[in-house]
Amino acid sequence: xxxxxxxxxxxxxxxxxxxxxxxxxxxxxxxxxxxxxxxxxxxxxxxxxxxxxxxxxxxxxxxxxxxxxxxxxxxxxxxxxxxxxxxxxxxxxxxxxxxxxxxxxxxxxxxxxxxxxxxxxxxxxxxxxxxxxxxxxxxxxxxxxxxxxxxxxxxxxxxxxxxxxxxxxxxxxxxxxxxxxxxxxxxxxxxxxxxxxxxxxxxxxxxxxxxxxxxxxxxxxxxxxxxxxxxxxxxxxxxxxxxxxxxxxxxxxxxxxxxxxxxxxxxxxxxxxxxxxxxxxxxxxxxxxxxxxxxxxxxxxxxxxxxxxxxxxxxxxxxxxxxxxxxxxxxxxxxxxxxxxxxxxxxxxxxxxxxxxxxxxxxxxxxxxxxxxxxxxxxxxxxxxxxxxxxxxxxxxxxxxxxxxxxxxxxxxxxxxxxxxxxxxxxxxxxxxxxxxxxxxxxxxx
Amino acid sequence: xxxxxxxxxxxxxxxxxxxxxxxxxxxxxxxxxxxxxxxxxxxxxxxxxxxxxxxxxxxxxxxxxxxxxxxxxxxxxxxxxxxxxxxxxxxxxxxxxxxxxxxxxxxxxxxxxxxxxxxxxxxxxxxxxxxxxxxxxxxxxxxxxxxxxxxxxxxxxxxxxxxxxxxxxxxxxxxxxxxxxxxxxxxxxxxxxxxxxxxxxxxxxxxxxxxxxxxxxxxxxxxxxxxx
Ligand SMILES: Nc1ncnc2c1ncn2[C@@H]1O[C@H](COP(=O)(O)OP(=O)(O)OP(=O)(O)O)[C@@H](O)[C@H]1O
Ligand SMILES: [Mg+2]
Numbered sequence: 001x002x003x004x005x006x007x008x009x010x011x012x013x014x015x016x017x018x019x020x021x022x023x024x025x026x027x028x029x030x031x032x033x034x035x036x037x038x039x040x041x042x043x044x045x046x047x048x049x050x051x052x053x054x055x056x057x058x059x060x061x062x063x064x065x066x067x068x069x070x071x072x073x074x075x076x077x078x079x080x081x082x083x084x085x086x087x088x089x090x091x092x093x094x095x096x097x098x099x100x101x102x103x104x105x106x107x108x109x110x111x112x113x114x115x116x117x118x119x120x121x122x123x124x125x126x127x128x129x130x131x132x133x134x135x136x137x138x139x140x141x142x143x144x145x146x147x148x149x150x151x152x153x154x155x156x157x158x159x160x161x162x163x164x165x166x167x168x169x170x171x172x173x174x175x176x177x178x179x180x181x182x183x184x185x186x187x188x189x190x191x192x193x194x195x196x197x198x199x200x201x202x203x204x205x206x207x208x209x210x211x212x213x214x215x216x217x218x219x220x221x222x223x224x225x226x227x228x229x230x231x232x233x234x235x236x237x238x239x240x241x242x243x244x245x246x247x248x249x250x251x252x253x254x255x256x257x258x259x260x261x262x263x264x265x266x267x268x269x270x271x272x273x274x275x276x277x278x279x280x281x282x283x284x285x286x287x288x289x290x291x292x293x294x295x296x297x298x299x300x301x302x303x304x305x306x307x308x309x310x311x312x313x314x315x316x317x318x319x320x321x322x323x324x325x326x327x328x329x330x331x332x333x334x335x336x337x338x339x340x341x342x343x344x345x346x347x348x349x350x351x352x353x354x355x356x357x358x359x360x361x362x363x364x365x366x367x368x369x370x371x372x373x374x375x376x377x378x379x380x381x382x383x384x385x386x387x388x389x390x391x392x393x394x395x396x397x398x399x400x401x402x403x404x405x406x407x408x409x410x411x412x413x414x415x416x417x418x419x420x421x422x423x424x425x426x427x428x429x430x431x432x433x434x435x436x437x438x439x440x441x442x443x444x445x446x
Numbered sequence: 447x448x449x450x451x452x453x454x455x456x457x458x459x460x461x462x463x464x465x466x467x468x469x470x471x472x473x474x475x476x477x478x479x480x481x482x483x484x485x486x487x488x489x490x491x492x493x494x495x496x497x498x499x500x501x502x503x504x505x506x507x508x509x510x511x512x513x514x515x516x517x518x519x520x521x522x523x524x525x526x527x528x529x530x531x532x533x534x535x536x537x538x539x540x541x542x543x544x545x546x547x548x549x550x551x552x553x554x555x556x557x558x559x560x561x562x563x564x565x566x567x568x569x570x571x572x573x574x575x576x577x578x579x580x581x582x583x584x585x586x587x588x589x590x591x592x593x594x595x596x597x598x599x600x601x602x603x604x605x606x607x608x609x610x611x612x613x614x615x616x617x618x619x620x621x622x623x624x625x626x627x628x629x630x631x632x633x634x635x636x637x638x639x640x641x642x643x644x645x646x647x648x649x650x651x652x653x654x655x656x657x658x659x660x661x662x663x664x665x666x667x668x669x670x671x672x673x674x
Binding site: 007008015016018312314315318319320321322323324325326328436437438441442 | 497500502503527528529530531532536542544545546547555556558559560564603
């Protein structure tokens with residue numbers, strides 16, 4: 001008899017997993033399954049949402065932020081660029097394919113005053129496209145944030161004014177059409193001691209939304225000519241904003257531009273280095289933690305297999321006395337572990353994908369559950385319950401939770417989990433195959 | 447024809463530095479169709495001998511040839527499992543049926559281990575269950591049948607593969623008088639019918655008498671019962 005794989009081993013393995021009472025699954029096997037199920041399920045949810053957030057955040061930054069910013073310093077301070085139009089032409093002629101747009105811009109901190117409210121804001125002035133003569137609406141390019149107010153169907157404000165982020169509007173209670181005052185340093189682009197302030201009043205002509213909370217709560221957009229007046233820099237600009245076609249070429253183009261204009265040059269990546277690094281670290285740490293979860297689940301499989309081996313010690317002795325080979329015993333108990341691992345982790349991954357796709361409903365349920373309970377307790381105790389939100393807007397600001405299901409990563413996770421559970425259960429299976437039938441028969445009836 | 451030929455078989459257990467000799471030169475020949483019983487007081491090495499013959503335990507010296515084949519050849523080739531599945535069928539004092547499997551599956555197990563396809567194994571298992579008179583319990587789990595029935599199932603399992611040599615170590619030890627009697631009747635009938643070669647270790651006078659050849663073991667050596 002050649003030792004080979006026959007159906008006998010699988011038949012026995014399945015029967016052992018089923019347990020003694022004709023159940024679908026023995027308690028032992030069920031607990032092991034649960035253990036190896038939870039890790040991948042959690043991992044998938046966290047990874048999908050984590051990647052979703054990152055992708056979304058990067059996308060909104062990439063959409064709104066200039067990709068490469070060219071500016072000039074003079075004596076340590078940023079100085080206005082006067083010949084920016086000819087530089088822009090030169091850039092566009094030189095890189096007709098790689099560079100989508102180059103525009104003069106002002107981007108500087110400032111102070112917003114609205115009645116008694118004062119806030120620190122970020123002013124960005126760029127050229128606006130001309131307004132439609134009929135509707136007075138402007139058709140902004142795709143790189144411009146989405147205008148959420150006023151709606152497209154309404155006749156727009158024709159006054160030269162500013163757009164503010166919708167979160168700023170909500171936070172500071174600013175209405176459409178209301179005027180706000182902006183204070184900036186005259187002729188320079190940083191707030192510092194000894195600056196000469198310049199103050200101007202602007203009507204708010206619209207609210208915008210980028211999807212990135214920092215921007216939607218802090219940025220004020222205005223037309224370049226307005227900005228030039230506010231900062232008193234004539235027809236100069238502070239910087240030239242460049243957008244490129246392919247994000248992968250970012251550092252390449254940045255370096256090529258620097259050779260010709262060895263000024264201050266910043267790419268998007270450099271600007272948001274810390275954010276991107278933090279996002280990456282966050283995801284890495286999460287992955288490690290939950291991978292450990294998965295390992296713990298696999299340990300559960302080893303323990304379950306070991307329990308299975310121990311509770312079938314007598315069977316193993318008998319099977320060997322009947323002539324079953326060590327190889328077959330090894331196969332039986334490796335297969336039980338492998339099967340638990342495969343079923344558990346695949347169920348886990350599928351459940352994880354399902355949960356990721358329905359995460360908002362689930363969080364909504366959790367939130368309303370908590371708040372209902374809170375209100376109920378508050379009523380009973382005569383206190384007041386302030387409704388909480390499970391995902392605070394300031395931290396994770398998207399109107400829907402972005403989910404990105406990364407199939408290749410999940411595939412690798414599944415394969416690794418299945419492979420490891422098979423491999424890990426070989427340890428107790430190997431021990432089982434070493435049992436001497438004589439010691440078990442000598443042990444007598446137990 | 448000689449089924450079993452044992453010469454000067456010796457085996458000792460070691461406990462630390464202490465050497466406990468158990469088999470001290472066993473000589474034994476069993477021919478095809480022999481029904482042999484071994485009696486002897488407790489601790490003289492009867493079970494040890496049977497375990498060695500069944501390939502469950504090893505020995506120190508001497509020779510052991512079953513059906514013309516030296517057991518050491520199997521051991522050296524790492525094929526003891528093959529020896530166990532084809533050469534011998536074991537019946538123990540306890541039935542040792544596998545609790546997760548039905549009676550029929552238990553019997554089939556020993557056939558499937560020998561590589562017999564499931565379909566044929568099922569037919570053969572049902573046949574031998576009929577011979578042992580418990581076919582009506584084929585689909586029961588071991589926990590659902592009586593002690594006597596369990597032991598019959600164990601007999602069916604040992605005989606199913608038609609081993610060259612059937613080894614039984616106090617097979618009636620756990621049975622009451624009535625079942626003991628029935629068991630002895632069964633084993634005698636089957637032995638006659640299939641010309642089985644059986645070596646049984648027992649304390650039971652009745653079972654020993656059923657065997658044609660009666661041996662006696664004392665201090666690790668085998669004697670003819672007559673000489674004892
Ligand atoms: N693993 C072992 N280690 C050490 N000594 C052992 C071991 N197994 C058996 N022995 C000893 O070997 C001797 C023979 O044991 P064995 O079981 O063969 O006796 P037996 O003739 O079958 O006795 P009984 O009639 O009570 O079943 C005994 O003295 C026993 O204590
Ligand atoms: Mg004994």
